Amino acid sequence: MNDGVDIDDIEGKVSYAEVRDAWYVICTTDELGRSKPLSRKLHRQPLVVFRGPGGKPGVLLDRCAHRNVPLSLGRVVDCQVECPYHGWRYDTEGDCRKIPGLLGKTELPRRAVPQYPCREQDGYVWIWGNPDAEPIGEPYRPPKLDEPGYHTARKMVTAKGTLHAVAENALDVPHTAFLHKGLFRGTGTTNEIKAVVTRDETSVTCEYIGEPRPEGLVGRVLSPSGGVVTHFDRFILPSIAQVEYGIGKENHIIITSFCTPEEPFFTRLYAVVTWRMRFPAPVVRAVLDPVATSIFAQDAKMLDIQTKHVTRFGGERYTSTEIDLLGPQIWRLIKRAAEGRGAKPDDEVYRREVRFEA
Amino acid sequence: MNDGVDIDDIEGKVSYAEVRDAWYVICTTDELGRSKPLSRKLHRQPLVVFRGPGGKPGVLLDRCAHRNVPLSLGRVVDCQVECPYHGWRYDTEGDCRKIPGLLGKTELPRRAVPQYPCREQDGYVWIWGNPDAEPIGEPYRPPKLDEPGYHTARKMVTAKGTLHAVAENALDVPHTAFLHKGLFRGTGTTNEIKAVVTRDETSVTCEYIGEPRPEGLVGRVLSPSGGVVTHFDRFILPSIAQVEYGIGKENHIIITSFCTPEEPFFTRLYAVVTWRMRFPAPVVRAVLDPVATSIFAQDAKMLDIQTKHVTRFGGERYTSTEIDLLGPQIWRLIKRAAEGRGAKPDDEVYRREVRFEA
Amino acid sequence: MNDGVDIDDIEGKVSYAEVRDAWYVICTTDELGRSKPLSRKLHRQPLVVFRGPGGKPGVLLDRCAHRNVPLSLGRVVDCQVECPYHGWRYDTEGDCRKIPGLLGKTELPRRAVPQYPCREQDGYVWIWGNPDAEPIGEPYRPPKLDEPGYHTARKMVTAKGTLHAVAENALDVPHTAFLHKGLFRGTGTTNEIKAVVTRDETSVTCEYIGEPRPEGLVGRVLSPSGGVVTHFDRFILPSIAQVEYGIGKENHIIITSFCTPEEPFFTRLYAVVTWRMRFPAPVVRAVLDPVATSIFAQDAKMLDIQTKHVTRFGGERYTSTEIDLLGPQIWRLIKRAAEGRGAKPDDEVYRREVRFEA
Numbered sequence A, B, C: 001m002n003d004g005v006d007i008d009d010i011e012g013k014v015s016y017a018e019v020r021d022a023w024y025v026i027c028t029t030d031e032l033g034r035s036k037p038l039s040r041k042l043h044r045q046p047l048v049v050f051r052g053p054g055g056k057p058g059v060l061l062d063r064c065a066h067r068n069v070p071l072s073l074g075r076v077v078d079c080q081v082e083c084p085y086h087g088w089r090y091d092t093e094g095d096c097r098k099i100p101g102l103l104g105k106t107e108l109p110r111r112a113v114p115q116y117p118c119r120e121q122d123g124y125v126w127i128w129g130n131p132d133a134e135p136i137g138e139p140y141r142p143p144k145l146d147e148p149g150y151h152t153a154r155k156m157v158t159a160k161g162t163l164h165a166v167a168e169n170a171l172d173v174p175h176t177a178f179l180h181k182g183l184f185r186g187t188g189t190t191n192e193i194k195a196v197v198t199r200d201e202t203s204v205t206c207e208y209i210g211e212p213r214p215e216g217l218v219g220r221v222l223s224p225s226g227g228v229v230t231h232f233d234r235f236i237l238p239s240i241a242q243v244e245y246g247i248g249k250e251n252h253i254i255i256t257s258f259c260t261p262e263e264p265f266f267t268r269l270y271a272v273v274t275w276r277m278r279f280p281a282p283v284v285r286a287v288l289d290p291v292a293t294s295i296f297a298q299d300a301k302m303l304d305i306q307t308k309h310v311t312r313f314g315g316e317r318y319t320s321t322e323i324d325l326l327g328p329q330i331w332r333l334i335k336r337a338a339e340g341r342g343a344k345p346d347d348e349v350y351r352r353e354v355r356f357e358a
Helices: A163-171 A174-179 A216-222 A281-312 A327-338 B163-171 B174-179 B216-222 B281-312 B327-338 C163-171 C174-179 C216-222 C281-312 C327-338
Strands: A023-028 A038-042 A045-051 A057-061 A075-077 A080-082 A096-098 A118-121 A124-128 A151-159 A192-199 A203-209 A229-236 A240-247 A251-263 A266-276 A351-357 B023-028 B038-042 B045-051 B057-061 B075-077 B080-082 B096-098 B118-121 B124-128 B151-159 B192-199 B203-209 B229-236 B240-247 B251-263 B266-276 B351-357 C023-028 C038-042 C045-051 C057-061 C075-077 C080-082 C096-098 C118-121 C124-128 C151-159 C192-199 C203-209 C229-236 C240-247 C251-263 C266-276 C351-357
Touching (some): A023 A251, A266 A281, B057 B124, B080 B096, B163 B229, B163 B327, B174 B281, B266 B281, C023 C038, C057 C118, C192 C327, C266 C281
Antiparallel strands (some): A251 A266, B023 B124, B045 B057, B118 B124, B151 B266, B229 B240, C023 C124, C251 C266
């Protein structure tokens, strides 16, 4: 996955840190069946996901306590996951419930495997990033998901880059006019735009003021009649990137990407798009899907290139300008959260205005 | 071979240790011709095997003293192995006997390469694991090999696992009913069996009492008329795994596996099966060969999976139960022998009884 | 390129050292166009080569100062190299000249990338191995290049070996009779030859006295009528290997190999052959080209084998004899130059005579 790069060799030299006490999407409801366990990762830990009694999902460290074989290569039998080597079975709490051949009790603490708290909601299975711990709060709910007049589309993609690089890319405006030229922006004249960045303890938001209606294909679909544009880009701890557009009165679109840092340089994105528009949903879907696929393919390729070069040089050596509006803020939030530090008093009122061309 | 895993990174975290002062099989008599050298490994050291005067085998460190090219890529000329780069030649003692172009003496100590004492017996070439040392004792001889009424079959296979994992797997009863279900065991009802484990300075033996005639295909071939079963599993230092079955009066089968730890996670097995049975040898061979091949393929795949996962986690974290009868004992023997320690006084009388289901 | 071997793990155990204050060939004039940048390496550093104003070449560290993407994957626009991610542009001095979207000044020191001084001469682009430094002296000029009566052929090849291993191989006589048997030497009787090795501060030369006309195919082409042979092998710091032959009065051939150590175990060779001979240049070319290709393929294969084995063993363990005339001297020159040490007084008069068979 990360091509043999050992994060230990470049720790402290890349924008990677692990926020453990938080909720992450580990898979979708549709991916998780009843008879086959699913193999996933969070923060370098292999995990096995399966359904227990009543279909309730369970998530365990994917390593049999006996001889360390991955449980995800076995089967789900009687709502328990079974190791393919000697047939040990575990329930959704991680307790060992069967050891073929052994007479007597099986559920000893040293035979249990670490268990991750989980929730299933809105079509996703979420896990708490700290095994055997008590979760604080509940998973994030994407806005407008079930509101009348709104439609929904979902997509899962992966990128070979750190959570930070992926989230920065998802919320970065300047590269869109260059890398995605013709698809998204950059086909016409430029305007001077004002950006207002505000950051609190758990999120950072950028509001763009004076932005013209987007040009190119996407723009023409969104608002054929023109109209005032409202645009917010947000990062919400630990790993949610959100883009919200309003164009005129009739168009509203929110793209929420739940990012899961599987490995330092491998991130999975579960994107959910909710919208309200003049056009029928099937038409919007038919137009947006190929555009979104193209944009993401270009981004994924660039993230892969960036990651390979960063690891080749043994770490990042970034220079930011004032128009890198969110990247440095995102890293600050992740880093401080990973260190268990809250916001400093002087952070509470962080607000910055920047003018740039787009 | 071991997919880039560096044992130094996880030393002390996996059940791997090198017993140097001992005999190992390095190849079979049939594998070693007269004109082509053979490339093999023991304990991570590349070795070259070739035949010297009178066909007597020689085993040297596979690295030319001059510019470090592998001798095994050259030829055997006049009972000497010749480096393919500059044509330096070595005899079976490791002495340099020819340097093309050089005037004067060639046999200087600094031009010699390390030589491993060797023996050829019973169809195998054995080497002493410590180069340029004096061997103690002679290589092990498989029982009943040339006894009247006994037949023999041989097989060489490799597995991506430590010597310990491979030997434990070869002698482990509980996994057979699960992993090899249908082929070997696990098709019928279970019985309670008593196992008696005894360990001395150089070996550990498990005797099974009350074992029913094996079910499934193998069992029907071994003893169509039923009969009392005797069953011993043995590990003999440094690397011999042996399974001995008697079924009724007429059936006796001994499977001896000489294991060669080429690398920490790559082990070669030379298995020799000797048997006496009611059926003609060709029939036994025809039935046993595909069954043995299937069983070994399943074991090799599982060992590979286990090894990959252990290295992914940076080491083993095993939990054993009382029915892991031999694995922990095998590791104890290897570890102590590698450290050059003999048995402690209180070890001499080690004996344990365990009851389990099979 | 070097198959995952980390030089840091075996530094000090292989004949590899980096002479930074020196000129190296980075590409040929023909390889470098106007619109596409070229990706190359020197001493493990990825470099981007492109043409600036007036076609003058520029060489920069191949890493955008912004988000560390390789510039060599972008385009050359208006004599500047453009990053493919956000469109930052750099001139041949390494200064940032454009940042799309940013209002105001772009050329800040922290936005510049390291620049390597360069020269274009004799069909090659040369760079000074120390970025942002002032070069001392000018690049080496191959002798006889434009002299009347002389012809020229060029070839670029790569080898998986250290600069030292490659240069030693290029200038080593003993292996030719063995590895290249039939192509170059070794087809007839042997003669005793005298070699005189002299070394000064920046080069080492070996003169061969008493050498017969080369046998085999090459010899017959060079001098059908026989004649006195003069033969010099030279290594010139930091990385030039040169073979000079005279056969009779009419034949003179000089093979100069400019070696570029891209990585510890990956060296690029730019060879230029200049000659004066009885035969028409097209005939010489037609005969020499396939022979040179065969010889180099054999050498490249052997260097690859040698490198793999050296890294497998964690370093070199060479033994040299008196007929390893140049190898140890080459390493001494490179090592001392890399350490910035000049020749000791007692080195100035180094001279040695050796007799050997060829």
